[in-house]
Amino acid sequence: xxxxxxxxxxxxxxxxxxxxxxxxxxxxxxxxxxxxxxxxxxxxxxxxxxxxxxxxxxxxxxxxxxxxxxxxxxxxxxxxxxxxxxxxxxxxxxxxxxxxxxxxxxxxxxxxxxxxxxxxxxxxxxxxxxxxxxxxxxxxxxxxxxxxxxxxxxxxxxxxxxxxxxxxxxxxxxxxxxxxxxxxxxxxxxxxxxxxxxxxxxxxxxxxxxxxxxxxxxxxxxxxxxxxxxxxxxxxxxxxxxxxxxxxxxxxxxxxxxxxxxxxxxxxxxxxxxxxxxxxxxxxxxxxxxxxxxxxxxxxxxxxxxxxxxxxxxxxxxxxxxxxxxxxxxxxxxxxxxxxxxxxxxxxxxxxxxxxxxxxxxxxxxxxxxxxxxxxxxxxxxxxxxxxxxxxxxxxxxxxxxxxxxxxxxxxxxxxxxxxxxxxxxxxxxxxxxx
Ligand code: LLP
Numbered sequence: 001x002x003x004x005x006x007x008x009x010x011x012x013x014x015x016x017x018x019x020x021x022x023x024x025x026x027x028x029x030x031x032x033x034x035x036x037x038x039x040x041x042x043x044x045x046x047x048x049x050x051x052x053x054x055x056x057x058x059x060x061x062x063x064x065x066x067x068x069x070x071x072x073x074x075x076x077x078x079x080x081x082x083x084x085x086x087x088x089x090x091x092x093x094x095x096x097x098x099x100x101x102x103x104x105x106x107x108x109x110x111x112x113x114x115x116x117x118x119x120x121x122x123x124x125x126x127x128x129x130x131x132x133x134x135x136x137x138x139x140x141x142x143x144x145x146x147x148x149x150x151x152x153x154x155x156x157x158x159x160x161x162x163x164x165x166x167x168x169x170x171x172x173x174x175x176x177x178x179x180x181x182x183x184x185x186x187x188x189x190x191x192x193x194x195x196x197x198x199x200x201x202x203x204x205x206x207x208x209x210x211x212x213x214x215x216x217x218x219x220x221x222x223x224x225x226x227x228x229x230x231x232x233x234x235x236x237x238x239x240x241x242x243x244x245x246x247x248x249x250x251x252x253x254x255x256x257x258x259x260x261x262x263x264x265x266x267x268x269x270x271x272x273x274x275x276x277x278x279x280x281x282x283x284x285x286x287x288x289x290x291x292x293x294x295x296x297x298x299x300x301x302x303x304x305x306x307x308x309x310x311x312x313x314x315x316x317x318x319x320x321x322x323x324x325x326x327x328x329x330x331x332x333x334x335x336x337x338x339x340x341x342x343x344x345x346x347x348x349x350x351x352x353x354x355x356x357x358x359x360x361x362x363x364x365x366x367x368x369x370x371x372x373x374x375x376x377x378x379x380x381x382x383x384x385x386x387x388x389x390x391x392x393x394x395x396x397x398x399x400x401x402x403x404x405x406x407x408x409x410x411x412x413x414x415x416x417x418x419x420x421x422x423x424x425x426x427x428x429x430x431x432x433x434x435x
């Protein structure tokens with residue numbers, strides 16, 4: 001299972017972006033996040049082209065929560081994508097990277113006043129309003145500043161997609177958005193059209209993440225357009241923007257067979273066409289917010305192998321020099337991965353092992369994976385770690401967070417420096433009375 005520019009060199013080493021991963025590990029240390037720039041850009045282009053062919057007014061907006069660094073924001077800008085941010089921190093990172101605010105959307109189910117103010121001050125394209133209370137707060141800010149905030153309302157269509165329950169967000173039982181079923185969404189539309197401090201531009205929904213089944217996207221489009229037609233009939237407001245969120249899944253193991261981006265574009269374009277015909281509604285501008293499916297397979301993590309413990313009749317444990325702190329997804333979602341011994345990537349995978357981290361927890365990275373015979377000091381590469389790894393990393397056990405390098409054409413550039421031990425104590429304060 002190789003992605004993008006990954007290949008196996010003549011010496012049996014795994015390569016990515018024209019760089020030998022074993023050399024990367026030696027030069028930059030491990031654990032190391034590696035991002036394949038060519039593959040990342042190809043994913044951006046595939047999204048833009050696939051949707052432009054079918055829905056010419058479509059906007060592709062990278063969900064920066066999947067991976068936010070200034071260099072990644074710069075690449076998204078160069079690839080003409082818009083950017084979805086969901087906190088002051090993500091917005092600040094984008095602005096620091098010089099990302100144009102007029103292509104930024106602000107999300108969040110509880111945006112702080114400072115975040116809303118920051119969004120108004122920098123002039124983001126849209127605030128995706130998640131609750132009636134936020135709508136009133138934002139409208140008041142807009143009114144007192146003598147402006148109007150351009151908003152979309154996040155609406156819950158009432159769909160439960162097939163994915164991990166922790167990342168289902170389209171169903172009735174969710175903290176996000178305004179429900180169509182309860183009347184809250186209609187109330188939001190009515191209120192938004194009446195308040196002078198906001199300008200309602202469209203609607204948003206995001207039904208889930210890591211989804212393989214495209215029918216959920218089609219059903220979401222249908223329900224949303226039906227609702228838009230109802231709002232036109234009830235309140236005389238014709239909204240011309242429909243944001244369908246993100247959610248397309250990726251392959252973490254060779255058993256995963258996600259649909260490709262062109263198939264997603266086909267399904268959405270057809271569903272939009274059918275629904276607009278059915279409800280006699282003008283085709284809205286479609287916005288997509290992919291995160292994982294842009295950056296997930298462009299990333300891999302390199303680790304150095306530590307102790308290998310064979311427990312006869314039970315299993316072999318292979319410890320690596322990272323774990324829960326650089327990849328919390330197995331613990332959080334039971335996520336599965338695959339891996340390869342990067343310095344022996346051409347050898348038969350004859351050794352079933354459990355790959356574990358080095359935290360004071362049973363932090364399993366992969367429950368069972370067949371590797372080439374692996375020894376202490378080897379380099380292991382875990383695939384598909386571009387999305388929701390660095391962005392969800394922690395300092396548990398006071399582990400410094402890993403560095404990240406961007407590789408392309410044999411060149412590797414650090415885009416996130418490895419944290420130091422000093423970084424770990426930088427925010428600590430020793431009160432006078434303890435000195
Ligand atoms: N738009 C909104 C409003 C979202 O909440 C999300 C993800 C996205 C777009 C992007 O979804 P994607 O295309 O990446 O599926 N930490 C979890 C994933 C949480 C997703 C949260 N929202 C994981 O590691 O699987």
